[in-house]
Each structure stands twice: as structure tokens, then as C-alpha cells.
Amino acid sequence: MTTTGCIDPGTVTPESLLAYVDGEAPPDVVRHVSLCPTCAAEAADLAALQRRLGHALYRFDCPPGQTLGEYALDLVAPEERTVIARHVLDCLRCTAELRSLRAFLSGDELLEVAPQGLLAGIRRTVATLFAPSPSRDLAGVALRGGPSIAQTYRAGELTLTLAPGPQPRRGRASLMGLIVREDGELEIPAGSTARLLAPTGAAESAEIDDLGNFAFDDLVPATYALELQLGDDVVVVEDVPMAS
């Protein structure tokens, strides 16, 4: 630290002292601060300033919970929806809250097994992660490309394998999926679709072919929810993390 009074001037830069305050400093900086009263005092001042700023600015422009809830229910005006979506993309806390809200608002029997209307007869199943599987499991089936990590989910008698698709553009992600049945008797109803729902509410759809394949490309990296509409069955995978 350059401050007068440091026991070893030049050893610790102002930036590394800030890293110390953030808990990310290398061991030699930690050791120095533990020995140097001047740098320790400077670190304490910086920590206090950061704590104050962190409190005063804490989520000062996050949408209130009620607004986020209305956003999750698609009840906000389009222009506000865009503003919230942009914020959610930046804000990890709002992203987590929105995901939690959506999970909480889905799967309620009282509301979802509606006696009449569009939901009549729909069976909704939440797929559970079965095991990560090596990419060779995908060899020989209809998936192409070179996925490196695959995840296997179970939903009733269906097994769903998800894997990164081949070579997305830089900063983007892609996804390939394969649905199989335990007994090999898979029949994909015509018009079956896979929908990826972004935390922002944006949705992408892809057709599921008669072999149970579907694919998405050019996706913004995020954690999505995946819905497979297979005739009267809806299979949901709640968290599909997608990295670039």
C-alpha cells in the first residue's frame, strides 16, 4: 500500500487491498494486511464505505416483488415487460427470484387441474435429473455433432437426454435433446413441440421429430425451463443451464 506508515511500502497495491476487502486477495496480501496496522486500517475504511454503499444502493432499481410476480404471470404492459426483462438479464437476484416465483406458481393442483378450459386433460410431469451421461451414449442415435456433457432426465416412462449442440456462435449456446421410452415403443404425436422459456419470459420453440429429436441453436446463455408438449402430456425440466 502506498499509504504513509505501511510496514512494507509497495508490497500491496490499492487494487489488491480492495481485493482483500472483497475476500479475493492472494495469501501474501492477506498476510501483509494482518501484519500492517496502516493497511489494515485502510482496508477497514474501504470495507465500511463498501458496506454503506451496498446498503444504500441495495437493489434500488429492482422491480418490486409484486411487479416481478405480475411479470411472471404476463400481466405487465409490453413496454414495461421489455424494461423488466432487460433488468432481469443483468440482475442475478431478480433472475433467481423470478425462477423461484415461476416454480412456485407452477404445479399447483388446485389451479392446474382445471375442470374446464384449455388445461382439461393435460398431464403435466416434472422431469427429474437421473444422471449425467457420457457423450458416447448419444452415439448412433439421431443426435449429431459433438456434445461434451449430457444430462439424463426421467419423466414417467420417458427418458430425456439433453446435451450441448454443435458449435454455437461465440457467446451463444445450443441444445440438442432426445426422448426415448424405456420399452423402445416411443410414438411422438404429430405436432409435438419443445419450448425453452428464458428467465426473461422469452420463449423459443422447436419441433420434436418422429425419432424424438429436437434442437435449439443461437441461444442466449441463461438457465432455461424446458417444456415438451407431447400430445396430452407436458414434460417439464425446470432448470436447464446453458453456457456459451
Next chain:
Amino acid sequence: MDLSRTSAGDLAAACRRETDRFRSGQPSADEYCFEVFRRAICDRDEAAWEAVVVQYRGVVLTWVQRHGGASVEDADYWVNRTFDRFWSAMRPERFGLFEGLSRVLKYLQMCAATAVLDELRSQRATAHESLDQLFGTRHGAERESAGAELGDPAGVDAEASAVERLAGQELWGAIAAEVPEEGERTVLYYSFALGMKPAEIAGKRPDLFAGVPDVYRIKRNVLERLRRSPAMKRFAGESAEDEAGARKGPPTPFTRVTQRPDQSGGTA
């Protein structure tokens, strides 16, 4: 049956009966319950509102108990908060947005979730230093005053939360005046409004920052400047009393969703 001529008692009984049929998997009709809600919301009919609370209290209790963020021993408190919030947010002019009973109930469920969510936010915010320590007692007094005027727990929380956001916006206004450069402002915003670490910031905005050391350098410079800034000292001190209340900063480079004019009542 002409529902508009049906008594509140008969409607409530029909709603109860149809709900029981629904729960037992039999064909059921939802128009009775929907009409109870309509009268409660659109006509501000107290008997209908009472019927709503009686009919759906158990359902709301189940939701609250299922929500991981609410303590079970305070379940009654959260149930009341849910109905308060629903009542405040569901204005007559908005009822037309809800096409049927399931949509209305989904909104009620959302109110249960967001009542808990806002409380969790508030708890996390107060885990830091209190605003009063930072800015004297001004904001604390505003919070108390807001609560006294509203006289109900949900309103107090919504208003107190709005006051805290306003304080944050005031501070951001002062910061924006001191820190016009986009990179510096971005570091401050991501660091303190969104709670991101320098590595996350560098990863998020490679267009602005060359790497993690660059973020640390900028952060250190801007904190140093803020620490010495007369405007910041004035903001934090008692002498800011006469001007801070009216000061509003320019928009952040991000969003200003909290500044919608219809937000002050805690409704959306």
C-alpha cells in the same frame, strides 16, 4: 341461474359446493366463485370479500406453508398479508384482465409468494448497515411516518420499501453527478446495486473492461473519489437535509422501473 340476483350467502354456498366437487374430481363450475370475487373486487362488497377470505383462507395457508421462505409459525400473518396485498393490487379496473377463476386464484397465489419475497428482500437489506446510520435519522423518520399514515401492515411495508428505494435513487443521483464516465458508473452499479464481484463484472461486460484487474483499478479509483467527494459527504451529512429530499438523479444506464407513477401504493 342469474348470478347478479343471487344473494351473497347463496353464492358463497354454491362456490363452496363447486370447490368440493372440483377437489373430488367431479365436473364442477367455477362461475359462482368467480362471481364472489367479482363482487368483492368490482363492487367492493364486504360480504363477498368475507366469503372470499373464508373460502380461500385454507388454500392460501397451504401455499404459504409450502413456500420455503415463510416461517410456519407465522402462517396466519402471511395469510393476512396475502389477502391484504391481493385486495390492494386487484383494483376494480384491473379485474377485466382476469378471464376466469383459475387466473384470479393464480394471482392470489402470486400475492402469497411476493409477500414472502418482499419480506426476504427487506431482511437481506437490513442485514447491512442501517440507513439511519448512513444518513442520520431522516429516512427512519420517513419510514415511521409512512407506516402511521397507512395504518396497515402491508401498506407500511410497501411504503417503507418505496422510501428505501427512493433513498437509493437519491444516492444514485448524487453518484451519477460525480461519476459521469460509463465504465466507472457501471462498476458502481454492478457492484453495489446488483452485488456483483469484479470477476463477474469483467465477464459480464467485456466490451467495457479488459479484465478483472481493470475492474479493480476502476473500482478503486472511483471509490477513492467518492470517499473524498464533497457532494457525497453532504449527502451523508445533516447539511443535506434541505436538498436531498428533492434531488433526483438522472436515469441509470440500466432501468428505472421503480419510478413508475402508479407504484407508490405498493400495487402494480
